[in-house]
Structure formats: C-alpha cells, structure tokens
Amino acid sequence: MIGRSVDRLEDDDLLRANTRFVGSLAFEDMLHMHVVRSPYAHARLKTVIVDKAAMAPGVIAVWVGNDIRDLSPIGFRRVPDRDLLQYRQRLMALEELRYVGEPVAIVLATDPYLAEDAGRLVAIDAEILPPVLDCEPRPDSRSEPLLRGRNEIARIEKGYGDIEAAFAAADHKISISCQIARQTAVPLETRGAIAVPHAHAAGFDLYGAAKVPHANRQELAKILSLDIDSVVLREGHAGGGFGVRGELYPEDVLVAFAALRLGRPVKWIEDRSEHFLAINHSRDQMIHLDAAVSEGGVIAGLHARLATDQGAYLRTHEIKVSDLSCAFLPGPYRIPAYRATATVHLTNKTPCGTYRAPGRFEATFAMERMIDAIAAALALDPVEVRRRNLISAAEMPFERKIEATGKRVVYDSGDYRQTLETAIEAFDLPELRRAAEERRREGECVGIGVAMFVEKTDTALHETVRLELASDGKIEIVTGTSSLGQGMETALTQIAADGLGLPMDAFRLVRGQTDRIAQSGGTFASRTTLMAGSAIHEASRIFRQKLIEVSAALYGVTTGEVTVHGEGCCIDGRSLNLLQLRAALDTAAPDTQLVAEADFSSGAMACPYGVHIAQVKVDPDDLSVMVEKYHIAYEIGRAVNPDLVRAQLLGGAVQGIGGALMEEISFSADGQPLTISFAHYVTPRTVDVPAFDILVLEDWPSPTNPLGLKGAGEGGINAAGAAVAAAVEDAFGATIAPRRLPITPKSLFDLLARTDSAHTRASWPARQGSATEWDSHFRNAADDTSSFCRGINPAR
Amino acid sequence: MEDTELHTVSFKLNGHVQVLQVAPRRSLTHVLDQECGMKSARVGCGQGDCGSCTVSVDGVPIRGCLLFAVQADGADIRTAEALADPAMLAAIRKAFKKHRAIQCGYCTPGFMILAEYILRNALPLDQAVQTLSANLCRCTGYSPIVSAVTELLALRAENGCGP
Ligand code: FES
Ligand code: FES
Numbered sequence: 001m002i003g004r005s006v007d008r009l010e011d012d013d014l015l016r017a018n019t020r021f022v023g024s025l026a027f028e029d030m031l032h033m034h035v036v037r038s039p040y041a042h043a044r045l046k047t048v049i050v051d052k053a054a055m056a057p058g059v060i061a062v063w064v065g066n067d068i069r070d071l072s073p074i075g076f077r078r079v080p081d082r083d084l085l086q087y088r089q090r091l092m093a094l095e096e097l098r099y100v101g102e103p104v105a106i107v108l109a110t111d112p113y114l115a116e117d118a119g120r121l122v123a124i125d126a127e128i129l130p131p132v133l134d135c136e137p138r139p140d141s142r143s144e145p146l147l148r149g150r151n152e153i154a155r156i157e158k159g160y161g162d163i164e165a166a167f168a169a170a171d172h173k174i175s176i177s178c179q180i181a182r183q184t185a186v187p188l189e190t191r192g193a194i195a196v197p198h199a200h201a202a203g204f205d206l207y208g209a210a211k212v213p214h215a216n217r218q219e220l221a222k223i224l225s226l227d228i229d230s231v232v233l234r235e236g237h238a239g240g241g242f243g244v245r246g247e248l249y250p251e252d253v254l255v256a257f258a259a260l261r262l263g264r265p266v267k268w269i270e271d272r273s274e275h276f277l278a279i280n281h282s283r284d285q286m287i288h289l290d291a292a293v294s295e296g297g298v299i300a301g302l303h304a305r306l307a308t309d310q311g312a313y314l315r316t317h318e319i320k321v322s323d324l325s326c327a328f329l330p331g332p333y334r335i336p337a338y339r340a341t342a343t344v345h346l347t348n349k350t351p352c353g354t355y356r357a358p359g360r361f362e363a364t365f366a367m368e369r370m371i372d373a374i375a376a377a378l379a380l381d382p383v384e385v386r387r388r389n390l391i392s393a394a395e396m397p398f399e400r401k402i403e404a405t406g407k408r409v410v411y412d413s414g415d416y417r418q419t420l421e422t423a424i425e426a427f428d429l430p431e432l433r434r435a436a437e438e439r440r441r442e443g444e445c446v447g448i449g450v451a452m453f454v455e456k457t458d459t460a461l462h463e464t465v466r467l468e469l470a471s472d473g474k475i476e477i478v479t480g481t482s483s484l485g486q487g488m489e490t491a492l493t494q495i496a497a498d499g500l501g502l503p504m505d506a507f508r509l510v511r512g513q514t515d516r517i518a519q520s521g522g523t524f525a526s527r528t529t530l531m532a533g534s535a536i537h538e539a540s541r542i543f544r545q546k547l548i549e550v551s552a553a554l555y556g557v558t559t560g561e562v563t564v565h566g567e568g569c570c571i572d573g574r575s576l577n578l579l580q581l582r583a584a585l586d587t588a589a590p591d592t593q594l595v596a597e598a599d600f601s602s603g604a605m606a607c608p609y610g611v612h613i614a615q616v617k618v619d620p621d622d623l624s625v626m627v628e629k630y631h632i633a634y635e636i637g638r639a640v641n642p643d644l645v646r647a648q649l650l651g652g653a654v655q656g657i658g659g660a661l662m663e664e665i666s667f668s669a670d671g672q673p674l675t676i677s678f679a680h681y682v683t684p685r686t687v688d689v690p691a692f693d694i695l696v697l698e699d700w701p702s703p704t705n706p707l708g709l710k711g712a713g714e715g716g717i718n719a720a721g722a723a724v725a726a727a728v729e730d731a732f733g734a735t736i737a738p739r740r741l742p743i744t745p746k747s748l749f750d751l752l753a754r755t756d757s758a759h760t761r762a763s764w765p766a767r768q769g770s771a772t773e774w775d776s777h778f779r780n781a782a783d784d785t786s787s788f789c790r791g792i793n794p795a796r
Numbered sequence: 797m798e799d800t801e802l803h804t805v806s807f808k809l810n811g812h813v814q815v816l817q818v819a820p821r822r823s824l825t826h827v828l829d830q831e832c833g834m835k836s837a838r839v840g841c842g843q844g845d846c847g848s849c850t851v852s853v854d855g856v857p858i859r860g861c862l863l864f865a866v867q868a869d870g871a872d873i874r875t876a877e878a879l880a881d882p883a884m885l886a887a888i889r890k891a892f893k894k895h896r897a898i899q900c901g902y903c904t905p906g907f908m909i910l911a912e913y914i915l916r917n918a919l920p921l922d923q924a925v926q927t928l929s930a931n932l933c934r935c936t937g938y939s940p941i942v943s944a945v946t947e948l949l950a951l952r953a954e955n956g957c958g959p
Contacts, residue, residue: 007893014901015889017836017877021902024835113821188840188848188902188934239840239902240934272841485900485935647896647936654937678845678932686929686938716937 041671166301189239211246235512480520526711656720
C-alpha cells in the first residue's frame with residue numbers, strides 16, 4: 001500500500017458536502033459571540049462602556065477585559081526565555097490597546113446578527129498614542145551598527161566557525177539586503193469555535209479544533225483552572241491550516257469562558273475582515289547578509305543579521321520563526337563559518353506566528369539571492385556557484401553545529417549535488433535557458449531562476465497512536481494529529497494497511513478527539529505522516545501479533561496456525577473477516593479488547609530538500625510578472641502516496657508564488673491596516689497558475705524513522721520566493737536584482753527607475769541592494785530612523 | 797435593524813419548493829446553510845471575493861453571500877449537493893477526485909457549481925479557465941481543478957452533449 005497513489009478517503013464526504021465544518025454546526029440553546037476590537041493601533045484604554053450594548057435585543061451578556069482579569073494570557077508551547085512571558089497577549093485588553101483588532105469586549109447574544117448589532121453599541125474611551133510601526137533599527141556604531149532599536153525584545157545568536165578569519169582571508173566581500181513583507185496564510189475557511197459546556201460537571205467540549213488539539217486542551221484547562229480531562233477538543237473538518245489555523249487564540253478561550261459562565265453552548269465564527277486583523281501574520285523579516293567569498297565563488301563565511309517585525313505581542317510561537325530563519329539560512333551549503341544575529345521587535349500590528357515553511361521561506365529567499373549575487377559579482381553561472389558550495393553526500397549526516405529551537409540541526413541524508421543534476425537534466429535547464437535567451441533577443445522579458453533549499457520535518461515531540469478493533473469490525477486508527485486538507489487520513493490508513501496486510505477499507509481513522517487518545521504532538525512542520533505514520537507502523541506490528549494470539553486462543557489452535565490475510569485472518573484453513581472475529585469475541589470472551597498502542601519518538605529531524613526552477617515573463621507595459629512554468633524536484637525519502645506529495649508541492653508552490661508576487665499586508669502611517677479583505681490581499685487565482693513539472697524523488701530514505709519518511713508539506717513553498725525572484729532578475733538580463741517580496745509591478749517600476757537613474761548618476765551603485773548602497777543609505781540615514789528603514793528596503 | 801419583520805420567501809431548492817420566513821438582511825448563504833441544512837453553502841469571506849458561497853440561481857453561478865435571501869424569491873436554486881443533472885454531478889465528482897482537485901474541500905462546492913455551468917454551456921477552455929478564476933482555493937494550486945474541468949469538457953465534446 002505504501003508508495004501507491006490511491007484515491008483519497010476524504011474526498012467522497014467532501015464532494016457530497018457530508019462535512020463537519022464548524023460554521024454549519026449548531027447546538028440547542030446556543031448563543032453567539034461577537035468580539036469588539038480595538039479601532040486604534042496604539043492607545044491608552046480608559047473605559048469600555050457597555051450599558052447600551054447590554055440592553056440591546058437578544059443580548060445575554062457583555063464582558064470586557066476587567067471582567068476576566070484573573071485569566072492568564074495564552075502561554076508559549078516552548079519557553080525559550082522566561083523574560084519573554086511578559087510579552088504574551090491578554091485575552092482582552094486591559095490598560096493599553098496595541099493593535100487594530102485587539103479584543104476589547106465580547107457580546108453574547110441569541111443570534112449572530114444581534115450580537116454584532118450590539119457590538120456596535122460598545123463605546124471605547126481611549127487616549128490615542130503614536131504607534132510604532134517598524135523595527136526601528138537605530139544606528140549604534142559602537143556595537144551592532146544595524147537593526148537595533150528600542151522596541152527590540154529579543155535577540156537570537158547562532159553560529160560556528162571562525163567568521164572573522166573567514167572575512168579577513170576572503171577575496172571578496174559581498175553584501176545584500178533582503179526583505180519579505182508581512183504575509184499570512186488565509187485558509188479559505190475562517191476560524192470558528194463552539195464551546196459546549198458539560199451538563200453535570202465543570203468542563204466543556206470545544207468544536208472547531210485543529211492542528212494541535214492536545215496542546216490546546218492543556219492550555220485551556222490551565223487558563224480556565226479545569227481538570228485536563230474535563231476539556232475535550234473536537235476536530236471536524238477544517239478548511240485549510242498552513243500554520244495559522246488551530247493555534248490557540250484569545251477567541252477560543254473566550255468562547256469557552258462564556259459557555260462555562262452562562263451554561264449554554266457558545267459559537268463564534270470569524271468574519272474575513274476580522275481574520276485579517278486577528279489571525280497570526282507572518283514573514284515580515286529584513287535580512288542583511290555579508291558573505292566572505294573566494295575568487296571561485298566558494299563561501300568561506302556568512303554573516304547574517306535579521307530583524308523580525310513581530311507585531312504587538314508574542315503568541316504561542318513566541319520568537320520561534322526568527323530562530324528558524326537563523327538555523328536554516330545556510331541551507332544546503334557547506335559554509336565553514338557562520339554567524340547569525342536576529343532581533344525581534346514589537347510593533348503596533350497584529351501579532352505574528354508561523355505560516356507554512358516559517359522562517360525558511362524567508363531564509364531561503366535571502367540565501368539564494370546571495371548565491372545569485374555572488375554569481376553576478378564574479379561573473380559565474382549561478383548553478384555553478386551552487387555546485388561549488390553544496391554539502392557533499394560524503395558529509396552526510398551533516399552536523400550543522402547549531403540548534404533550531406533547542407534541537408541540533410543535523411541533515412539526515414541526501415546527495416544535494418545529485419538532486420541538482422537530476423533536476424537540471426529532467427527539466428532540461430540548458431534548453432529552458434536557451435529558449436528564454438532567444439525570446440529575450442526577440443524583445444520579450446523572460447527569465448529562468450533556480451533555487452535550492454533544505455526543509456525540516458519536525459520530530460521534536462513524540463507521537464502516540466492506537467489501533468483498536470471496534471464493535472463494527474473496523475480497525476480504528478486513533479490519532480491526535482489533524483486533517484487540514486493534506487490527505488493524512490489516506491496516507492496514515494495506507495501505512496496501517498501496509499503494516500497489517502489488510503485492505504484499506506478494514507480501517508477507520510479517528511483524529512483530533514482529545515478524549516480518544518492521551519497524547520499527540522499535533523500537525524505542523526510536515527510531521528504528521530512521519531510521526532503518526534511511524535507510530536502506526538509500530539502499532540500495526542503489535543496489533544498483528546495480538547490478532548493472531550487472540551484468534552488462536554478463541555479457536556483453540558496454535559498461533560502458528562493463524563495468518564492475517566484477506567479481510568481478516570485465516571485460522572486453520574478457515575477464513576474469518578474482522579466483523580466475524582469481533583462477533584465471535586463478543587460471544588466467547590466479551591472482555592477481550594484487541595488494542596495496540598505505540599509511541600514513536602525520534603531524536604533527529606528529517607530533512608527533505610529540493611530544487612525549484614521558475615520561468616517567468618514580465619509584461620513590458622504594466623510590469624506584471626507571470627510565472628509560465630514551474631519545476632520542482634523534491635527528495636522525500638519515501639512517498640507514502642506520491643500523488644498526495646505532488647499535490648502538497650503544487651499547492652505550496654502556488655501559495656509561494658502568491659508570496660513572491662502578490663501578497664502583502666500593509667498599514668497606514670497611523671497603524672490602520674489597509675489589508676482587510678481578499679480584494680486587498682491578492683492571492684493567486686486560476687489564471688495565475690503556471691504549467692507544473694514535479695519530480696518526487698525517493699533516493700535518500702531518512703534514517704530517522706523505520707519507513708524512511710520525510711515530510712511533504714512545505715517543500716512546495718520554501719524556495720518559491722527565491723526561484724521567482726531569480727527568474728525576474730534573469731528576465732531583465734540581471735540589470736536589476738529584486739530583493740524584496742512580493743515583487744509587485746510597483747516595486748519593479750521603482751527598481752527599474754533606480755537603474756535608469758544609475759546610468760545618469762555615477763555615484764549610484766548599478767546593482768540594487770549592494771553593499772555600497774546599503775552603506776550609503778546607512779550613512780545618509782544615520783540620524784533619521786524612518787528613512788534608515790527605507791534604506792534597508794531597496795525595493796521600496 | 798432588528799429582525800422583527802419577517803418576510804415570506806419561496807424558492808425551489810434542488811427541485812423542491814421551500815417556503816421560509818426570513819429577516820430581510822439574512823444572506824442567501826446564511827439561509828441555505830442555517831435554515832435549509834445545505835452544508836455546501838459556505839462563507840469564505842462574505843464580501844464577494846472568494847466564491848466559496850457560489851450556488852446556481854436560475855442556471856447562473858452567483859455569490860450567495862451577496863444576495864439577500866428575500867431576493868431569491870421565486871428563484872430556482874441548485875447547490876452542489878444536487879446539481880440538476882445527476883449524471884453530470886457524478887461525472888464532476890469523479891473528475892475532481894481523480895485529478896486531486898480537492899484538499900480541504902472548503903472551496904469544492906463552489907468550484908463544482910462553476911464546473912457544472914462550464915459544462916452545461918460547453919465553454920471553450922480559455923473561457924472555462926477565466927470562469928474558474930472567479931473562485932479562490934488556497935490548497936490545491938488550481939491546476940488539478942483545471943485538469944478536472946478540461947477532462948470533463950473533452951468528455952462532453954466526445955459524447956456530443958453532457959458527459
Ligand atoms: S463568501 Fe461569498 S464570495 Fe466569499
Ligand atoms: S481545497 Fe482547500 S481551499 Fe480549495
């Protein structure tokens with residue numbers, strides 16, 4: 001079963017709308033919650049006047065921050081530094097409003113429309129304060145000349161090797177500055193939650209759960225001072241996740257609080273504008289790189305300085321994204337000496353968290369732009385520069401000598417050079433380049449970009465699963481991991497079917513119900529198939545053994561006379577399906593449970609990797625960029641269902657193309673969000689999609705787990721920004737170097753305008769974002785923080 | 797602004813006449829979902845941008861979130877649960893499944909309504925792609941959806957009319 005592109009088990013229900021999306025669920029006597037949010041980016045909150053709202057039709061209760069003072073803020077899942085706990089977000093604002101969209105009050109009413117009506121009657125009395133809207137890097141020549149400011153709350157340092165020596169001995173020092181705009185995942189379904197209080201005891205069921213139900217159960221129980229078993233999270237269907245959905249947000253705690261207080265089910269469904277204000281944002285990093293490079297293009301040392309605009313508070317992911325950027329910036333390259341400093345800054349914007357390939361989309365963009373800058377500076381082929389710097393197969397497993405969120409970074413297996421050559425040959429890169437060049441000669445603006453990357457499949461937490469023969473004769477696969485559309489039910493059932501040698505329809509997958517299984521790490525960082533899959537693999541071995549033992553005992557034969565096959569087992573020549581076996585057990589030994597539980601943990605992360613090749617065409621009139629073709633070669637170790645892997649890569653790449661060309665969340669000068677609908681936040685549509693060629697490679701199984709698996713979720717998006725930017729650069733014959741995402745027509749126009757003026761101003765560096773330009777901006781802006789910020793962003 | 801004043805609306809939903817009392821400000825999507833139990837009626841934005849709410853009204857795909865239910869009085873409404881032609885519905889389901897055009901499935905009913913319209917009107921492929929561009933999907937990267945519809949159109953052409 002493993003390795004076959006079987007049809008998805010999920011699809012029949014989805015095609016028939018036989019679904020449990022939280023929006024369509026309803027319970028008797030249910031109330032509806034509306035959240036009143038801060039209209040100010042920054043203000044001192046004096047009072048919230050709720051009298052009118054409380055008397056509005058249908059309203060049952062109105063609560064403000066003061067009413068729930070004693071409830072603690074949502075914690076971190078990992079505490080990197082106790083000092084950071086002070087920056088957690090309260091469930092509702094108390095004294096200060098720090099971003100537009102911050103919850104200020106909740107209205108509970110008998111109808112969602114009435115709740116919203118009443119919300120309009122809540123008056124917020126506040127004294128408006130000036131907002132902080134950027135990382136405020138202020139020059140401080142004494143120590144760290146860049147990216148330092150008063151709103152810095154954390155600093156991450158990583159590195160290895162003798163970086164000073166590398167720079168002292170280098171033939172060339174090449175510097176670039178990159179920026180990735182604020183973006184977010186925008187799953188098509190907004191968030192939603194329904195808390196249903198338990199009838200006879202303190203506690204509740206929470207519907208609408210996703211991603212990390214077990215972690216959220218624990219945190220909810222802690223905040224609401226409940227026994228952990230009295231909090232039950234229930235996952236139904238979820239309309240996409242991508243990192244943002246399923247984190248624990250203030251609204252999840254607020255519905256539970258209200259349901260407990262009022263003793264009635266409470267439902268909250270986020271609207272799309274709220275979603276843009278309230279859900280985790282991501283990206284929003286500036287990355288400055290200095291590389292010490294030999295004449296031949298070999299990097300001897302890399303110095304990275306990053307600044308992350310974290311938004312107003314630290315949420316569940318604390319400063320993790322910046323940490324991941326630092327840890328994965330060196331990518332597939334050897335780089336003997338490396339130093340990274342990341343600073344994390346609080347601003348009056350929506351708080352940030354993880355979004356598909358968090359920290360890596362950003363890091364890969366910067367690193368790959370650096371490789372291309374080296375190639376341009378030394379007049380080398382960008383592919384050749386990659387070849388000269390790649391870690392070799394002989395160095396695997398490769399110890400990076402740094403940690404990512406407290407875990408050692410070790411690349412488990414692979415041959416990066418081999419994969420690069422495979423991609424070049426399979427996609428015929430020389431021909432792609434030749435054809436593009438020819439079209440350029442004919443006046444078209446067409447280019448090819450290549451990018452490489454290393455992903456990580458998280459194995460930090462362990463994972464428990466249980467196989468259990470249910471009363472209807474199905475074997476239930478019980479897992480706490482989560483279905484967000486990726487097809488995990490299918491992939492995990494394939495692994496179970498493979499392990500037991502039974503058909504897939506012998507199984508039923510139960511997921512995301514915290515009362516059905518004691519533990520789960522959840523679904524993030526592409527971990528589900530690897531972690532839950534490995535546990536299922538082990539559980540099916542145990543289950544098989546038990547099945548044989550129980551059957552043998554039932555029929556008084558030796559275990560040697562029982563085999564598992566067909567629809568169940570064969571006992572002494574007689575075939576018995578699982579339903580018959582269950583019935584026989586129920587009669588003869590009703591207490592016998594056929595259950596196998598297994599727990600999988602792995603000390604090391606699995607590292608899938610790959611190559612992206614983009615072909616773009618720029619419209620000479622409106623400077624819009626169209627991705628014409630997109631190629632991905634991805635080493636996944638072992639593909640449980642190759643079609644599902646391809647689907648992940650394709651969907652991820654299109655999301656990445658959005659990030660490369662379209663998506664940006666922006667704010668006005670007074671901190672008002674300007675991106676509050678899909679009309680402002682432009683994502684790809686059918687007409688934006690290129691032709692795809694995707695190669696799923698299984699040459700290097702991961703040694704970190706018994707099936708050799710690596711994750712599939714993030715390899716499609718990881719290098720998309722880098723590949724598209726490189727292709728745009730190539731389309732303009734390398735006269736510009738886009739180093740800011742997204743590459744919008746406006747940003748291209750500005751880049752080109754600068755290039756034009758470069759021809760008339762001798763002092764202006766010809767290549768945008770070069771070291772000289774950075775330094776000159778830095779000097780000019782030495783006493784002007786805001787213009788310095790613009791200096792960091794060469795594309796603006 | 798309250799919902800005290802209810803209006804009688806009647807429309808045909810998937811072939812069956814419905815008579816409902818609704819407040820004037822309720823959207824068609826809200827009423828189809830909450831009152832009629834159509835789980836395919838889904839809001840992705842409520843602002844007319846995403847097409848998750850697409851239903852067929854008098855044979856044309858429309859944004860259910862932008863229509864008040866009272867405006868649908870007398871209309872013939874079809875949702876993805878029960879398209880007019882059962883054979884076409886089966887063919888669409890089959891093609892979507894085969895081409896991996898579904899991931900989370902939230903957008904799927906909307907795209908099925910568009911696919912039905914494209915097939916019924918035998919749109920040429922470029923127009924079909926433009927039509928599919930009306931709706932957003934954040935999971936699949938669209939090309940599986942386009943492949944499914946391309947195949948359905950080819951099948952339709954082969955069979956003369958209707959897949
Ligand atoms: S919900 Fe109607 S267009 Fe988005
Ligand atoms: S399948 Fe998830 S939005 Fe389309």
